[in-house]
Amino acid sequence: MAGGYFNQALLVDLGTGHGRTVPLPDEVLRRYLGGVGLGTWLLHELSDPSVDALEPASVLAFVFSPLVGTPLTTSAKFAVVARSPLTGMLTDALASSHFAIAGKLTGHDAIAVQGRCERPSVLLVDGDGPRLVDADDVWGRSAEETEAVLGQRFGGGWRIAAIGPAGEAGVRYATISHDGRHAGRGGLGAVLGAKNLKAVAVRAATKVAIADPDGVLAAARDLRERSFGPATAKYRELGTLGNLLAFNAINTLPTNNFGASTFAEAPALAAEELHDLRHVARASCASCSIGCEHIYATKGGGSTRVEYENVYALGPLCGVSDPDAVLSASARCDELGIDTISAGGTIAWAMSCAEAGLLDLPWLRFGDGAALLRALDEIADGSGIGPLLAEGSARAAAQLGPAAQALTVTVKGLELPGYDPRTLPAMALGLAVNARGADHNRSGAYEADLGGELDRFAPGDAHVTAAIETEDRAAIIDSMILCKFLRGVFEEPFEEWSELLTLVTGWLMDGDELRATARRIVLAKRMFNLRAGWTLADDGLPRRLLDTPVTLESGRTVRLDEPTLTRMIAAYHRGRGLDGDGLPDADAYADLCLSDDLPDPARPGSTNPPEPPATLQPTGARP
Amino acid sequence: MGAVGIVLAGGRSSRMGAPKAHLEWHGVTLLRRTVGIVGRAVEGDVVVVRAPGQDLPDLPDDVEVVDDDQEGLGPMQGLAVGLRHMADRAALAFLCSTDLPFLHPNYVRRVLAGFDDDTDAVVPRARGHRQPLAAGYRTTLAPTVERLLADGARKPAMVLDACRTRWLSDEELLADPALAATDPELTSVRNINTPEEYDAALAEPLPQVTVERFGTLARDGGRGECQVAAATLGATADAVGITLDRHVVAALNGERITRDPATPLVAGDRIAFLSADAGG
Structure with missing residues (x-):
């Protein structure tokens, strides 16, 4: 067995609570490594890509990697992979936290779920295998509250990835998060919500062997030293929000639903400005020596983590320059468990529609921070325009017709991140062709x-x-x-x-x-x-x-x-x-090492559901 | 298709006593500066036409060099070679000599904006002189120029008599607000032919450019705009204490992104220094 792996994944049937091990041969692991690579292979092998993301038969996988659990800086990351309810295609989102380490040390390179729980549930996985427990007391709560409540209930050692109310409600861009870090894009939270699965809790039960522990330790020391250098200074000192003013200066800050590429009021939202006025703290993900998280004070005495993409999507993209409104909106998205980019992109699209008379929403105007917050609230509680916006801009526009569709700014149904393709041609191509859709992380x-x-x-x-x-x-x-x-x-x-x-x-x-x-x-x-x-x-x-x-x-x-x-x-x-x-x-x-034959493009979605691998073994059941 | 640029590097530089292309201009060579200025103003490629075997200073990788294989025929031969070389790339070309240290991109743009469907050449009469070596030409003129050369013509002015030429007066040039704001004296056409002219030009004040630093580069009181007198990006970076390494880039007037310290600057430029890592 290669170091860094357990050579197996866990597949849990949420309908029965039974788990099965899926052998992962070296041949596959070396070909796909882990994270999004291994997750893609698993989705091929375990699921039927033509099954709708919100159907019980869909598969969602938490996937770890060979570096997780090593002392290498920033390696405590996991991928969540599934068919996206927003795009209908593969989506993979990453998050960084102790969930990655605890999840992997359950003895699995991935934990996948399929089926649907009979009632709102939490999946627990540790050395005793998987089991489902009721989630009645946390259903409706934010992910942060859910983690706190379940942490109390389960006791020490458990790491809990959860969805917020948006995931439960099927908002197609809902997230999954642990410790405030969101696997954000593509609506993975809605997949869990459709499965009645509020959270996945993992607890370390074993150790993983490493081929050359001394070599890894030396490499980790070296990498850590380098992580303090100029290549990461931007992240340490200002965080990703440091992009905002710079992007504005080079005409690549999308504004007013891509009606412009500069935002005259950008300085009000800039990291340089907020850092002086509102900076509260700096934080790091698990096993990270960079520390890119910058925490800012919000109106009313709270605080929130701020990233460029949050501020871009909820600020300039919606024409909003009031930092109180933007930071509150960002915090609200975290609380609800929704992707800030798609939320901002969808609301900005709706603002364009309202401006063009395609939506009768006189209150929804570019630049109005109160309208932004109201739109988020309606998405959350399903009132007013909320149900339409919960579909994401592409699906919502399809309901309204061609004029509204002409105002969407998505690729494969995914709203664009804060890079204007009109002034970035290589990025334009990267966004156009990426499998996940408009995505700045995979391209x-x-x-x-x-x-x-x-x-x-x-x-x-x-x-x-x-x-x-x-x-x-x-x-x-x-x-x-x-x-x-x-x-x-x-x-x-x-x-x-x-x-x-x-x-x-x-x-x-x-x-x-x-x-x-x-x-x-x-x-x-x-x-x-x-x-x-x-x-x-x-x-x-x-x-x-x-x-x-x-x-x-x-x-x-x-x-x-x-x-x-x-x-x-x-x-x-x-x-x-x-x-x-x-x-x-x-x-x-x-070379892809897939069980299925080369797909026939003339018959999209025609692949038969794959049979479960013959070697699957039961490992647990609902208690 | 955007216009292209042609820079003539040949010529004996006999009055100067040294090759003009190699003359130092505030940290770069004169040819590097002229090529850079033309490149900033045209959307297409820039080509340098040189005499056979002529040694040239270092130039950016994207600048082509073509040989004028007939020595002694003067700039008209360079014009023919340049237009012929660019004929399949663009309809219009801005052509100039090497020795224009004060050439401004706004001048180049103003000249090229003077074309219409009935114009083959746009030539300023600036500072009291015709300026055929700081002018615009339709690239389809190549056969005409070659024919005139074969007939014994040696002066570019003869080309202008043989085609539809639009002449631009000082007033017409300066009717362009951008040019009027940045080069009101039309020093763009001030060439240098002698050591004395060269020394006098070097003694002129350096261009005033506006600098803004972003992100971590603005630490230690570096926020906001400041004015710097500098002829190149490298000198500007030095003036504000920035090292142009792989972690830093500069945006020139919000458009071109570069970290080439030899990038020439002109009055009115705005330089934004950014982190090269745009992730987020």
């Missing part, structure tokens, strides 16, 4: 646009190469897993990462193997989506971005040229070895 192509090497107003082949390269790097760092905020300390990332993995696993890996691994993970995600109904036409950017140019301070007008974007997408597909139907060649598909 870090903005690095190429903002790195000073490429002309961000003259897209070409180099931007395509950069988009592939950054997507590959993300695939590995999200599968090992390490925090992306650490990426700047690696000068030769694939080579350095392979050395870390070799120390932990004992496999003699090199950079080339990891590059191949990255390509495999990216391809496996696309194959899942193909089975879920994806077509090549889903790779693209929304009409609103193509039709709305951006005017720079110089007066120069730039637009995302559709023929150029189309050429870049085609070049990306070629670079990924895909044919005109989005399919790889037989060898590349065989």
Whole structure:
């Protein structure tokens, strides 16, 4: 057995409470590593991609990684992987906390759930296997309250990932969180909610072997030292909110539902400003030496963690510059358990609709902080416009018709993060083609646009190469897993990462193997989506971005040229070895190590539900 | 398709007594500066036309160099080579000589904005002189220029008589508010031919640029704007205590992102120093 692994996943049938072990051979683990990579393979093997995300038969997996539990800084991360109720495609979201360590040390590389609990329940997993307990006393509570109540009930050692009221209510962009860290994008909380599963509690029961403990310790010391250097200074000193003013200065701060790329009132929301006036504390995730979390005071005596994406989506994107309103909205999203980006994106879209007379909501106007908070409240309690907005902007717009759809800014149904693709062509491609939809974490192509090497107003082949390269790097760092905020300390990332993995696993890996691994993970995600109904036409950017140019301070007008974007997408597909139907060649598909045959693009979603692996073994039952 | 740039680097520099392309200009070479200024103003490629075997200073990787294989035919031959080389890339080109240390991107833009469908060349009459070596040309003029050369013509002015030329007066140039604000004396066309002119030009005040630092770069009282006198990005960074390493980039007027210290600056520029790590 390789170091860092248990070579098994746990699959729990929530209808019966029974668990089964799913063997994970070295061949699979080495191919997919862990995190989003292994999660993708598991979803292929355990679920039918054509099953709706909110149906009981859907599968959701908490997936750990070989580095979890080592002293390597930022390694206490886990991925949650499922078919998204928002996009209908694969989604994978990461969070950092002790849940990762405790979950892995239950003796599993992943914990997956399928089926539906008869009543609101909590799943417990430790050395005694899985069991379900009632969640009546926490149903309706926030994730934070749920953790507190269940922590009291279960006693020490348990780490609890929970959903908030939004997940219970089926808000399609609900999150799962532990210790305030959210697996945020794609609506994974709604998947758990549909399964009547309020929380998953894990408790460490064993240890995991590491191939070279001394080597890992030395590497951990070195990495920790490097994590204090200039590559992470931005995160330590101001956090990700440090992006806001900088992005505003370079015309890439989406404002008023992408009606503009600068926000005149951005300074009121800037980290530089808030840090002086409201900074309360700085915090770190488990096993992290960076400490990127910056806590700010909110109106009324509370406090909240603030990230760039929260402030972007609930601030400039909605035209809101009142820091009290934005911070309160961010805290409210955390309390409800909803993704701030999709929440802000959906409300901003609704503001556009109201402005255009497509929604009769005179109170919902850009720039109105009270309206922003009211919209969040209605999403939470299902009143007023809430049920429509709970669907996310793409589904909501489909109910209203073409004029409303023309105002959406999503890719594959996922609202855009705070990077304006019209001024970032490599990122535009990264957003257009990513399997998860509009996503800045699985495609870090903005690095190429903002790195000073490429002309961000003259897209070409180099931007395509950069988009592939950054997507590959993300695939590995999200599968090992390490925090992306650490990426700047690696000068030769694939080579350095392979050395870390070799120390932990004992496999003699090199950079080339990891590059191949990255390509495999990216391809496996696309194959899942193909089975879920994806077509090549889903790779693209929304009409609103193509039709709305951006005017720079110089007066120069730039637009995302559709023929150029189309050429870049085609070049990306070629670079990924895909044919005109989005399919790889037989060898590349065989390398994915999947049980199913190459999907037929003419029959999306036609794959038969896979039979459970013959080697599954019962390991537990409802007490 | 955006316009392209053509910079003529040939010529004997006989009055200067040293190759103009290599002249030092506040930390960079004169050719590097001119190429950089033209590159800032055109959307397409920039090409340098040099004499056979001419040694050139270091240039950015994206700048092409083409050889003018016929020596002694003057700038008209360079014009022909440059237009021919760029003919399939763009309809319009801005062409200039190397020795324009005060060339401003707004001048280049103003010249190129002077084209319409009935114009083959846009040539300023600035500071009392025709400026065919700081002018715009339609790239389809290449055969015309080549024919004139074959007929013995040697002065670019002869090209202008043979095509539809639009002349721009000082007043017309300065009707452009951006140019009027940044180069009211039209020093863009002030060339240097002798050591004395070179020394006098070097003694002129450096461009005033506005600097803003963001994020961690604004620590220790660095927030807000400040004014710096500097001819290059590198000098600007030095002036505000920033090292242009892999963790830092600069945005030039909110548009071009670079960390090349040789990037030329002009009066009115705004420089934003940012963290190169834009993750979040």
